[in-house]
Amino acid sequence: MSHKNGDQGLLMHWAFDEGSGTSVLESVSQIRDDIQYVFNQAEFNEHSGPQWRQGVTGSGLLFDGYSTSVVHTVVNEEKKNGGQEFLSALSIGVWVAPRTYDWGYEGKLTAIVNRHNMERKQGYLLGMFRHGSWSFQVGLEGGEWKELWAPEGYELSKNEWSYVNAVFDGTQGEIKLFLNGTEIASADVPGGSRIAEAVNTELLIGKNNHSSLLAEVFNLQMFSGIMDELKIYNRGLSKDEVAASYREVLDSAHGGVRPPLKYDDIKLDRTPLLADRHRPQYHVSPPAHWMNEPHAPIYFDGQYHLFYQHNPLGPFFYHIHWGHWVSSDLVHWRDLPVALSPEKDQLAPDGIWSGSAAYDADGLPALFFTAGNDSASPNQSVALARSTYPQDGDPDLITWIKHPEPLIVQKQxxxxxxxxxxxxxxxxxxxxxxxxxxxxxxxxxxxxxxxxxxxxxxxxxxxxxxxxxxxxxxxxxxxxxxxxxxxxxxxxxxxxxxxxxxxxxxxxxxxxxxxxxxxxxxxxxxxxxxxxxxxxxxxxxxxxxxxxxxDPKTGRNIVFTIAQGDRTSELEYQSGWAHNGGLPLSVYLREDGRLGIEPIQELQSLRGEKRLSLRDKSLAEANVLLKDVQGDMLEIQVELEPGNAGQLGIKVRCTPDGEEETLLYYDFNEAKLVIDRTKTTLHPGEKCRGIQGGKLELLGENLKLHIYLDRSMVEAYANGLKSLTTRVYPSRKDALGLELWGDGKSLVKSMEIWDMQSIW
CATH class of the missing domain: 2.115.10.20 (Glycosyl hydrolase domain; family 43)
Structure with missing residues (x-):
């Protein structure tokens, strides 16, 4: 937007109209500020700048919640313009659309814009807190820290545009908050008050000057959502001016109504992660950021629903919500909006932890979850959420209403x-x-x-x-x-x-x-x-x-799991994701009374080209044919007759020179299924190392391995009795080879290999 007469005293203005790139123009000083973003320089992915979205006018900048921020160096001109040692007046106006809320760790605000030092009682901070509450805070000359909070009922809504204004006028002795052009809160300050300059402090957009550090890697209190049209003035705007600037956006671009926001413009987007060479492509995963266990599977109206423990802020364990997928075949999943979030209530303000789904008396799905409430003792209870399906008929079951009271509270x-x-x-x-x-x-x-x-x-x-x-x-x-x-x-x-x-x-x-x-x-x-x-x-x-x-459709018992990522917090930060689901398993009682374990048959729908099919070959003969088969998204079925071998198996994700490889084998003397990851990766930061395995009694059967490779995932199913799930993160891009391996004369009874296709 152009600077109009009403913009006198405008110190800074970010229009966020670039629409692409890694910098943003502050148009008063004409300084281009760098946008910090994790994939500006990506180690395992293509380099890609921050995400830009439709704004209220032109474009807006999407802040990912854990890595995106703008750093502005305050220049002498701005200081001269009223930012001398003390500011007698300051007004901030900005359009924000939050995607999620921070939990409020250490009582700190998620910064929208700030240049502050609360300890020294200097500077200013405009930001959000738990459940959408928000505040404008200033340090006054003389050592007072003043906070003005939006009253209850004026929280910033998720996935919607809000116009936020904060006005400090020391001459008039007042501080005010405005939401969508209307004054909602005010407080007095001593007449002649001035804001103490936060010396040696950067002006940050989307990141708190004094953010908490989690796992020594993740800055908390970072804004998640879209921002547009940020203006900072060195004078106190009047309520008429605030209302006029709100109306101007509505009238100029949106026919007089509040700017609409499409969910697809603000949702977590999996596209930037699709090129990550370690991220699985046919395993279910959140669009981005953190998950732990998938849970509450249920079938309804022709679709399978699966939920998962999710932190929408970033790839770290923090403020847990229920993510939601839906599928018609248990293989191809669609991302749906977060189903359950912590809210400002007495039920689960601090986390929506794991649970399950069951049918109610009318055959409708109901969700049972662990309600996290740190003000209660104990802080965990069993709670219920019901679908709005009877009212809206939505087959995707997007909207859920929590039952207001816990169902089961633990007693001594x-x-x-x-x-x-x-x-x-x-x-x-x-x-x-x-x-x-x-x-x-x-x-x-x-x-x-x-x-x-x-x-x-x-x-x-x-x-x-x-x-x-x-x-x-x-x-x-x-x-x-x-x-x-x-x-x-x-x-x-x-x-x-x-x-x-x-x-x-x-x-x-x-x-x-x-x-x-x-x-x-x-x-x-x-x-x-x-x-x-x-x-x-x-x-x-x-x-x-x-x-x-x-599964009511087939009568099968299906088990879902999390496939742990097995990485450091540093690598999860750099990758932008942590963990994914394992393949769905069919579990059943075998004739011999043991538990049968098989990946579900529907996974065959992902098979692409058949890369190999052979029968009755020696290991050496099979390995000649295997030289032509390479890949990190494969399905492998092999039956091996041990002969006199004590150990027998297959190497996967091998480099041509054998410098990196992962060996999966069966030890006939020890009756153990084993994975050897001592040569899996040369990357100094990866954790996938050592030898793991466990007991498997074959009772004289040939070794039958059913293996799924999916980027960093390796899942092996042995003789329908045991699985071995592990992670591999080779450093080299040519770690794509396969080789059968054994210490004796063995026969490859059969071997079939298919390329596998992405579900996304």
Whole structure:
């Protein structure tokens, strides 16, 4: 927008009309300010500048929430213009569309624009706080720090444009806030007050001058969303001037109404990450930033819904929401808006933690989640959210309304007090049942059982199952994420069930352990067939965070997991993402009574060109043919007859000279499935190292491996009995080769390899 007569006293103006590039013009001084952004220089991706979007006039700058900011060097001209040692008046006007809110760590504001030092009581700060509250704060000459907060009801809405103005007028002795052209708050300051200059402090847009540091890498209190038309004046604007500047934007570009904002313009965009050479392409993942476990799978109206623990601010563990995907085939997923966010309420202001989904009495999906409320004791309870489907008929189930009260609040004597989370709920003809992860004081992890007739009022039934921590110390003091699935009847006609848990706490081995056993419906308790738990996956902390469902379409039991990223915070910062889902697994009771584990058949729809098909070759003959097959997105099926081999397997992600490679093999003497990552990468910052593996009894069968390579993901399924999930981050781009490997005369009974296609 051009500078008009009403712009007298204009110190600085950023129109954000560039629409591309890595700098933005401050038009009064004609200085081009650098935009800090993680992918300006990308290590694993193509270089790409910050994201620009439609603004209120022209373009606006999209701030990613963890790396985007603008640094402006205040020049002498600006100081002379009223920014001498003290400012007697200051006005700020800016259009903002927040994408998400910060949790409010250490009580600091997410900065919209600031040049301040609160400790020294200098400068000014305009910013947001928890749940959309916002404030203008100034340091006054004489050492007072003055804060003016927007009153309740005037929070800044997510995914909508708001026009924010803050006015300090020391001569008049007042400080004011305006929202969308209307005054909403004012406070007196002593007449003749002046703002103390924040010496040796940069003017920052989108980043707090004194942001908190998380994991020694991530600056918190950074703005997430779009900003446009930022103006700073060295005089106090009148309410008429503020109203006029608001109306000007509405009338000039938007027919007199508040500027609309398309969700697609502000949502997290996965496009910049698609070229990342380590990011999986056919595994489900958030569009960007952080996820931990996927959970609450449910089928409704022809679609599968899957939710996930998500920090929309950046690729770090912080303020957790429920992300949401939908799919018609369990393979190709669409990103939907965040389903559940922490809100300013007494239910879950501090986090929406893991849970599950079940059907209500009308057959509609209901979400059960762990409500985080740090002002309550304990700070975790079980809560409910219902879909607005009966009102809006939206098959994507985008909108959810939380039930205002917790459903289940932990009482003393109900498990380990203070650890009470991750409800797993199911329904049968008699009512609803819930398992909640906890422990038994002084004893060990436990899943606690609850029952309800109406899904709202729950009765505690006691521990569903608890193991002997003296005997199995690796099962830890607390269990998270219990999952309970029916396996059908065994060959003796006995109904069998599967219980999964994830131990945490001192001494716990954080893996997915399971038991097969029977349900005592009267006691609502579980009786395992064997006391000792088993592992589904032997990849050592890469297959975690289980959730599960009975697929009503096919009757299968399907298990979802998080595939841990296995990286440092520094590399997650540079990459812009952390973690993804594992492939969905079908789990079932085999004829021999063991648990069968297979990737779902629908994944075959991703097969592209068949790269190899061979039968009855020696390892050497097969390796000649394998020389022509390269890739980091492949499906491999191979059956190997060991002959006299003690160890037998396949190398993947090999460089031509063998400098980098990952070896997956079976040790017949030890009956172990093993991954050797000692040569996986030369990158000094990556963590993928060492040798991992675990027990697998083949009982004389040939070794049958079903392997999925997807960039940094390696998932191997052995003989339908065990999986091994791991991560590989080769430093070299030519680490794409394959080679069969063994220490004896072995026969390749069969081998088939396909290219795999991206689901995005």
């Amino acid at each position: 004597g109900m498990g380990a007090f203070g650890d009470f989370r991750d409800p797993f709920v199911w329904k049968d003809e008699e009512g609803w049942y819930a398992l909640v992860g906890s422990g038994i004081e002084g004893e060990g992890g436990a899943a606690l059982a609850f029952a309800s007739q109406d899904m709202l009022n729950w009765t505690y039934k006691g521990p569903f199952f608890a193991a002997d921590i003296q005997k199995y110390p690796y099962l830890g003091p607390i269990w998270e994420l219990p999952v309970f699935l029916p396996l059908g009847v065994d060959k003796h006609g006995v109904s069998k069930y599967l219980l999964l848990v994830s131990p945490v706490g001192a001494g716990a081995d954080v893996e997915v352990f399971y038991w097969i056993g029977q349900l005592d419906k009267n006691e609502l308790s579980f009786i395992p067939d064997q006391e000792e738990p088993q592992l589904i996956d032997v990849g050592d902390f890469h297959f975690t965070g289980p959730s599960g469902m009975v």
